[in-house]
Amino acid sequence: MTFPISMLRVAFLWTLFFGTAFAYDKSIPVLCYHRCGEEVKDSMTIKTKAFDEQLGWLISHGYTVIPLDTAAKYIKGEIQSIPAKSIVITADDGHKSVYSEMAPIIKKYKVPVTLFIYPSAISNAKYAMTWDQLRELEATKLFYVESHTYWHPNFKREKKSLSKEEYEKSVHAQLYKSKATLEKKMGHGIKYLAWPFGIYDEDLLVRAKEAGYEMGFSIDHHHAKSSEPLMAKSRYMIIDAYTLKRFESISSGKEDK
Numbered sequence: 001m002t003f004p005i006s007m008l009r010v011a012f013l014w015t016l017f018f019g020t021a022f023a024y025d026k027s028i029p030v031l032c033y034h035r036c037g038e039e040v041k042d043s044m045t046i047k048t049k050a051f052d053e054q055l056g057w058l059i060s061h062g063y064t065v066i067p068l069d070t071a072a073k074y075i076k077g078e079i080q081s082i083p084a085k086s087i088v089i090t091a092d093d094g095h096k097s098v099y100s101e102m103a104p105i106i107k108k109y110k111v112p113v114t115l116f117i118y119p120s121a122i123s124n125a126k127y128a129m130t131w132d133q134l135r136e137l138e139a140t141k142l143f144y145v146e147s148h149t150y151w152h153p154n155f156k157r158e159k160k161s162l163s164k165e166e167y168e169k170s171v172h173a174q175l176y177k178s179k180a181t182l183e184k185k186m187g188h189g190i191k192y193l194a195w196p197f198g199i200y201d202e203d204l205l206v207r208a209k210e211a212g213y214e215m216g217f218s219i220d221h222h223h224a225k226s227s228e229p230l231m232a233k234s235r236y237m238i239i240d241a242y243t244l245k246r247f248e249s250i251s252s253g254k255e256d257k
């Protein structure tokens with residue numbers, strides 16, 4: 001019976017020096033991808049091979065890719081424990097290469113991925129997936145769709161160019177219309193929001209909460225933490241210029257300041 005006693009002693013000493021035994025900032029890396037391709041034509045694309053290597057690296061180094069929903073509950077304190085090396089994968093914008101390039105790799109490694117989608121592009125823009133493709137991906141149980149506003153506005157620019165009334169109307173539409181459309185098209189509740197271009201301010205954070213989102217995500221390049229605002233949890237945008245070494249330092253938290 002020495003083991004439980006020593007555990008109790010550790011807990012007692014921890015409480016003595018650090019206050020409550022659970023008073024620490026819960027954090028987890030959340031990766032943000034956009035599109036994949038054989039060639040890198042823009043800053044949002046990473047080589048398909050690099051994406052495959054990164055996922056392979058995570059699995060072979062003992063990481064567990066957990067669903068965003070599980071991570072959100074952990075950060076909020078609704079779940080007390082997750083695997084030691086947990087990480088979350090998200091992909092923004094609903095580009096067709098998510099379906100053609102990324103999905104086969106995600107299926108190969110069988111890891112959960114959240115897709116942040118802006119509905120105006122789906123089954124509409126040439127570069128985007130269709131609703132059928134999104135539903136097909138969700139049917140694999142590896143993908144889950146969440147909101148990236150309605151048409152991906154630049155809120156910073158809109159705030160400057162629109163009248164106060166027009167801007168407020170736009171923000172309302174972006175948050176509510178996206179949620180309602182995605183819920184109707186995908187047939188499930190929408191709980192999470194990713195800010196387009198990672199742009200947010202205090203006012204937007206309040207409005208997102210009012211619209212019924214349970215958590216929002218930025219691209220502020222550090223781990224998502226319980227101490228951050230609920231509607232602005234950070235993610236790491238992964239770009240092609242990152243070597244596997246850089247990817248390792250992001251995933252392991254070495255870069256988290």
Ligand SMILES: [Zn+2]
Pocket residue numbers: 092093148152196197
């Ligand atoms: Zn985006």
